[in-house]
Amino acid sequence: MPDEAVIDQHTTPERIDDVVIRFAGDSGDGMQLAGTQFTASSALFGNDLATLPNFPAEIRAPQGTIGGVSSFQVHIADWDILTPGDSPDCLVAMNPAALKANVHDLVKGGLLIVNTDAFEERNFAKAGYDTNPLEDGSLDAYQVIGAPMEELTKEAVKDSGVKGRATLRSKNFFALGLMSWIYTRPLDPVYEWVTKKFGEGSAVANANISALKAGYNYGITVEALHHTYEIAPAALPPGEYTNVVGNVATAWGLIAASEKAKLPLFLGSYPITPASTILEELARHRNFGVKTFQAEDEIAGIGSALGAAFAGRLAVTSTSGPGLALKSETLSLALAMELPLIVIDIQRGGPSTGLPTKVEQSDLLFAMYGRHGESPLPIVSTSAPSDAFDAAFEAARIAVKYMTPVILLTDGYIATSSEPWNLPDIDALPDISRPFASIENGDSFLPYLRDEETLSRPWAIPGQPGLEHRLGGLEKDSLTGNVSYDPDNHETMTKVRQRKIAGIANDIPDVEVHGGGTGLLVLGWGSTYGAIRTAVNRVRAAGREVAHAHLRHLNPFPKNLGDVLSRYETVLVPEINTGQLTRLIHAEFLIPTVGYNRVQGLPMKARDVEGKIHELLDEGAST
Amino acid sequence: MTDTARYERSDFQTDQEVRWCPGCGDYTILASVQTYLASLDIDREKHVFVSGIGCSSRFPYYMNTYGMHTVHGRAPAIATGVATANPDLTVWVITGDGDGLSIGGNHLIHALRRNVNLNIILFNNQIYGLTKGQYSPTSEVGKTTKTSPMGTIDRPFNPVSLALGAEASFVARSLDMDRDHTIAMLKAMHENEGAGLLEIYQNCNVFNDKAFADLTDKGTRDQNRIWMEPGKPITFGKDNEYGVQLDSAGARVVEVADVGLHNIHVHNPAATNPAAAFALSRISHGPYGPTPLGIFRDVEAQSYGRALEQQIAAAQQTRGPGDLEKLVRSRGTWMVPSA
Incomplete structure (x- = not known):
């Protein structure tokens, strides 16, 4: 460790463009909290940022083991970034297991902050170390800074009122304080949060603030740290920003849609990782007239939502893959009844319980085809936390306008990560309301008499006199909605259901292409957006031509997609699955594509996509 | 019924041909329900009938009200959405012993324990009729059917015990052929605010005829x-x-x-x-x-739909009506000025 000079605490910090920091510890160590607070301070400071929480499915896996390691990565920058970063420049490791699970990602020469109190014999064995990694030379490639965080935290909080083992709980705030000093983050936002969360003057608030200050002062005091850094506010497009987590933005988008559709919001949902926070967020907003219903199971989640849709509400159900499977039968009923319904699938690693807390894009074909009978429905996807609000709003717009269930695909990465979001002009959001059905006196109500343009049927709701009607899962007459077993009628209805969904292509924007050329196009959807755009920009900055197109609408596709794809010699499709969009593209356009497929439960990395792009460009150059 | 009744029974009949087997107990129950609804001073458009799958579940097609014929077993869940979204509606659930107690048992007990404002009519004929004669969760032990050629070894549910175990605020039992009693039970269930379950012994004259002979034969x-x-x-x-x-x-x-x-x-x-x-x-x-x-049980308890409306009113009282501009700023914001 360097010990050249006693540090002048007033030395001007080194200005850097960006940094990727990972907080890692036991799942009980409070690393998600430390990371979230570090992020919040950075956001309010005006940096651009992107986060990546990564935690085990177990609430408390065995302490000190690799399986119990929880981490939170944040990328902060003074420029417009799109990903949480591929490799951390700085790693905080609260114990040997956290070190072992993460150090291989740390860039060579990177800063490694360790809690030395946890580096003891017992923990080495649990983490699978034969020797003390702090002493055996295995970390020579990094700048290691050790701090006895537990001892110092205990000492710092001794007058707070917190006693016994509970004193150790504040050690994440010690780590946060130390990191705040190294990266010149303001402490005020943390004070405010702690005071609000635990109550001003409470023992826990006192302990956390004392530990935070102790960590900060430790940075000032010890000689080991000879350097601090600062990252200037980012030159983002002008506007008002907040740091938003994907699932929260999704929930807010639904509330906005409810206002602009002039329909009270109803969410029927069953808790499932990583979708539960949508239910939790909406449950907090009863004053918007939002009704949340925690159902007895996934089927009742969608069932109650379908009932609410019949009653004239903006109805939503939220889930993840296994839950979508359970909802499939009722989804087909919603489709047959032609009622508006938004089904949110936060994709996670599958099949079965799979990787509940990890990301995957493997439900695309399930969303497309996972129903019995001929049952097309629109699919909308979200590309980033800051995009989730708009995506949810768009799903609602289509559902209401076309009287159809819509699947909104997001994923576990978008759900839990955060980034700055340029707040929309609420007043400028479009009106997406539709009038309920009405009939002239004397006419009889025809529930399946369609609008000529959209092919949507009229929506009449209980309480409207004269429009009493019955909907059901049995095939319906194409006008009256009465049960019909007529062969021609079934064919008519099957085809009109197809045409209605296909026609939505006339009502969605063309896919935009970023970059030019005719050689290579990278086509993506969902949360790979940041990695692909970053990779494409890096390759272009290196002087090579490559373009990026990203899909919001996966069914139907934008009308220009076939033309766009056919303009390029090669189409690269990176996905966190084994090639699901690839199959849809093949089926729809008969255009060959090259897949880049990773299924590790991790977000797509910009570095990997960049490598693949160079590889394809090199191949193109050599042929 | 009074002379000033707003409706006739025919106001609740649809133009759809009723397609139950001749002699089915469902006809009598349909007549009882239509007669009861016609006696009420409730707008016809405020009634919603929700059913699952099975013979009895065709019921909504024959009621000139709002109605949904839905997914097997799921009627209580779907009706929960209707009744919770709009507690001013009168929501009826039509289900059977297979629909309500087998494939949909979970939804039934949860609707009852939550006290959702539902009137659930359980047509119990102790047999699967629509699929042509397999035993049901209320068939008696030893019953010989197509799927139990050596007699069933399943122990049956007692639907009333089940509903009481779930603490439904209203539980009753009636007989299909006794229209006056059925109507009296419908009235009592309707007047109870929360979740009610009315079990009606309903004769399936094709697949399980005379299942209720002990209660219907003159001699017994x-x-x-x-x-x-x-x-x-x-x-x-x-x-x-x-x-x-x-x-x-x-x-x-x-x-x-x-x-x-x-x-x-x-x-x-x-x-x-x-x-x-x-x-x-x-x-x-x-x-x-x-x-x-x-009537086994008839207690007063606030319904789920009303309780939820109360929470909304309370939230609006203390926090004011929702303000989206404030909501999106609720986690702190910063300005990026024009360059």
């Missing part, structure tokens, strides 16, 4: 129908010679002469504790021998 019915009336000792038989006695061992049938009328249980369906009602429900484990009919 008087000694087997235990009519329960609130506030009265529970006695039955041609000359009220039998009665029900209740103690820590449960409820049992006795001869009134043996124990004296003062030892006969006085029925109180409004009791908060459902224990006595449960004991009464155990007198018979199906429509065999003396079987209680009428």
Whole structure:
């Protein structure tokens, strides 16, 4: 460790463009909290940022083991970034297991902050170390800074009122304080949060603030740290920003849609990782007239939502893959009844319980085809936390306008990560309301008499006199909605259901292409957006031509997609699955594509996509 | 019904041909429901009928109200959405022993325990009719059917016991052919604010004819129908010679002469504790021998839909109506100025 000079605490910090920091510890160590607070301070400071929480499915896996390691990565920058970063420049490791699970990602020469109190014999064995990694030379490639965080935290909080083992709980705030000093983050936002969360003057608030200050002062005091850094506010497009987590933005988008559709919001949902926070967020907003219903199971989640849709509400159900499977039968009923319904699938690693807390894009074909009978429905996807609000709003717009269930695909990465979001002009959001059905006196109500343009049927709701009607899962007459077993009628209805969904292509924007050329196009959807755009920009900055197109609408596709794809010699499709969009593209356009497929439960990395792009460009150059 | 009734029974009939088998008990129940609704001063458009799958679940197509014929077993869940979204509606659930107790058992018990403002009519014919004669979760042990050629070894549910176990605020039982009693039960269930379950013994004359013969045949019915009336000792038989006695061992049938009328249980369906009602429900484990009919439980309790509306009103009272501009700024914001 360097010990050249006693540090002048007033030395001007080194200005850097960006940094990727990972907080890692036991799942009980409070690393998600430390990371979230570090992020919040950075956001309010005006940096651009992107986060990546990564935690085990177990609430408390065995302490000190690799399986119990929880981490939170944040990328902060003074420029417009799109990903949480591929490799951390700085790693905080609260114990040997956290070190072992993460150090291989740390860039060579990177800063490694360790809690030395946890580096003891017992923990080495649990983490699978034969020797003390702090002493055996295995970390020579990094700048290691050790701090006895537990001892110092205990000492710092001794007058707070917190006693016994509970004193150790504040050690994440010690780590946060130390990191705040190294990266010149303001402490005020943390004070405010702690005071609000635990109550001003409470023992826990006192302990956390004392530990935070102790960590900060430790940075000032010890000689080991000879350097601090600062990252200037980012030159983002002008506007008002907040740091938003994907699932929260999704929930807010639904509330906005409810206002602009002039329909009270109803969410029927069953808790499932990583979708539960949508239910939790909406449950907090009863004053918007939002009704949340925690159902007895996934089927009742969608069932109650379908009932609410019949009653004239903006109805939503939220889930993840296994839950979508359970909802499939009722989804087909919603489709047959032609009622508006938004089904949110936060994709996670599958099949079965799979990787509940990890990301995957493997439900695309399930969303497309996972129903019995001929049952097309629109699919909308979200590309980033800051995009989730708009995506949810768009799903609602289509559902209401076309009287159809819509699947909104997001994923576990978008759900839990955060980034700055340029707040929309609420007043400028479009009106997406539709009038309920009405009939002239004397006419009889025809529930399946369609609008000529959209092919949507009229929506009449209980309480409207004269429009009493019955909907059901049995095939319906194409006008009256009465049960019909007529062969021609079934064919008519099957085809009109197809045409209605296909026609939505006339009502969605063309896919935009970023970059030019005719050689290579990278086509993506969902949360790979940041990695692909970053990779494409890096390759272009290196002087090579490559373009990026990203899909919001996966069914139907934008009308220009076939033309766009056919303009390029090669189409690269990176996905966190084994090639699901690839199959849809093949089926729809008969255009060959090259897949880049990773299924590790991790977000797509910009570095990997960049490598693949160079590889394809090199191949193109050599042929 | 009064002379000033707004509706005729025909106002609740649709132009759809009723397609149950001739002689099916469902016809009588349909007539009872239509007759009851016509007697009410409730707008026709405020009634919603929600059903699952099965013979009885075709019911909504024959009611000139709003209706949904849905997914097998899921009617209570879907109806929960209707009733919770708009508590001003009168929501009826039509289900059967297979639909409500087998594939949909979970939704049924949860709708009941939440006290959703639903009126659930369970048509119990102790057989699968629509799929042509397999045993159901209420078929008696040993029943020979297409799927139980050697007799069933499944023990049946007692739907009333099940509903009481879920603490439904209203539980009753009736017989399809007794229209007056059915209508009285429908009325009592409707007037109860929360979740109600009315089990109706419904004869399937094709696949399970005379399943309820003990309660319907002239020769046996008087000694087997235990009519329960609130506030009265529970006695039955041609000359009220039998009665029900209740103690820590449960409820049992006795001869009134043996124990004296003062030892006969006085029925109180409004009791908060459902224990006595449960004991009464155990007198018979199906429509065999003396079987209680009428209201088992009828207690006042706020419905789920109303409770949720109250929370919304309270939230708006304390926090003001929702403001989206404030919401998106609720986690702190910063400005990026124009360059």
